[in-house]
Amino acid sequence: MTIQVERIPRIIALANQVGGSGKSTSVVNLGAQLADFGLRVLIIDADDQCDASVALGYEYPDQIVDQKTIYHCLTEKSTKLSEAIVPALCGPFGAEDTKIIENLFLVLGSGEMENAEQHLTTTMGRELWLQNLIEPIKGDYDVILLDCPGSLGLVVIGAILASDEVVACIKPGYKELRGLTRIEQKIEMVRDTFGANGAHAELTGILLVDVPTHRSQGAVWDDGKKMAQETYGDLVLPAVRRSTKIPESYAHQKALLYFDRAGEATADYLAVAKRMGFKRRTNR
Ligand SMILES: Nc1ncnc2c1ncn2[C@@H]1O[C@H](COP(=O)(O)OP(=O)(O)OP(=O)(O)O)[C@@H](O)[C@H]1O
Numbered sequence: 001m002t003i004q005v006e007r008i009p010r011i012i013a014l015a016n017q018v019g020g021s022g023k024s025t026s027v028v029n030l031g032a033q034l035a036d037f038g039l040r041v042l043i044i045d046a047d048d049q050c051d052a053s054v055a056l057g058y059e060y061p062d063q064i065v066d067q068k069t070i071y072h073c074l075t076e077k078s079t080k081l082s083e084a085i086v087p088a089l090c091g092p093f094g095a096e097d098t099k100i101i102e103n104l105f106l107v108l109g110s111g112e113m114e115n116a117e118q119h120l121t122t123t124m125g126r127e128l129w130l131q132n133l134i135e136p137i138k139g140d141y142d143v144i145l146l147d148c149p150g151s152l153g154l155v156v157i158g159a160i161l162a163s164d165e166v167v168a169c170i171k172p173g174y175k176e177l178r179g180l181t182r183i184e185q186k187i188e189m190v191r192d193t194f195g196a197n198g199a200h201a202e203l204t205g206i207l208l209v210d211v212p213t214h215r216s217q218g219a220v221w222d223d224g225k226k227m228a229q230e231t232y233g234d235l236v237l238p239a240v241r242r243s244t245k246i247p248e249s250y251a252h253q254k255a256l257l258y259f260d261r262a263g264e265a266t267a268d269y270l271a272v273a274k275r276m277g278f279k280r281r282t283n284r
């Protein structure tokens with residue numbers, strides 16, 4: 001007899017209405033780290049820029065013949081989320097030396113998601129779109145990470161509603177920190193309005209990325225962290241230092257763990273994973 005062990009995933013949205021604040025980078029590298037811990041991880045690429053998909057090997061997700069993407073799942077009633085799930089890759093799709101990353105899976109993004117807001121506006125129960133899609137596959141993963149677009153529109157409201165936790169990514173700075181109040185308000189609004197539908201997400205982390213390490217780069221490492229900690233205390237996660245390896249690893253379509261295993265930013269994402277309470281699985 002086979003005993004099916006049901007997994008209860010932690011569903012975590014990485015969000016910020018500000019573009020370029022490290023959401024996709026963090027989803028990919030945190031996801032790779034958690035998969036390396038032996039956890040089954042699903043990344044959902046909900047952004048029309050498809051950066052998470054590109055970083056995990058899929059440069060042109062819309063062009064893979066007969067492959068469903070998140071957009072099909074959103075717009076076609078008959079398409080299930082499981083149909084859009086592919087293995088995450090280390091290297092470009094189709095290249096000879098590209099490998100599958102064990103335990104890491106991806107719901108492919110789509111450029112067509114630029115029409116998602118328009119589609120959702122005329123859809124009944126629109127805020128529940130992602131929650132409804134995730135429900136049937138929940139038991140298959142330990143962690144589900146949602147890469148949100150840089151807005152607070154219906155796509156992101158759906159992501160917050162589907163989540164247990166929201167981690168806000170920011171680059172350090174006063175303006176960036178002030179912008180966090182908008183996410184906090186949105187999370188509260190989603191909980192208040194959709195509590196009866198199961199909305200219960202909380203802001204559980206502030207992740208500072210691209211943090212300068214030298215005076216010559218402007219404010220130093222500690223300045224940005226201190227400013228964030230004064231307002232958000234323990235919610236502030238270990239920071240991710242500025243590293244040229246991050247844009248380089250994206251260009252090579254390899255997660256940091258495989259591109260620069262001993263690097264500083266790689267170590268920083270490991271520290272983030274640990275602080276978030278994740279541990280290496282020992283009893284597989
Ligand atoms: N620690 C870091 N060191 C150096 N560059 C970084 C770091 N973190 C992120 N970046 C760079 O910052 C840019 C924005 O990062 P990313 O794409 O992850 O942000 P995003 O929030 O997903 O953006 P968008 O809102 O456009 O989706 C990228 O070019 C990325 O390479």
Ligand SMILES: [Mg+2]
Pocket residue numbers: 023024025047049051052147148149
């Ligand atoms: Mg992004």
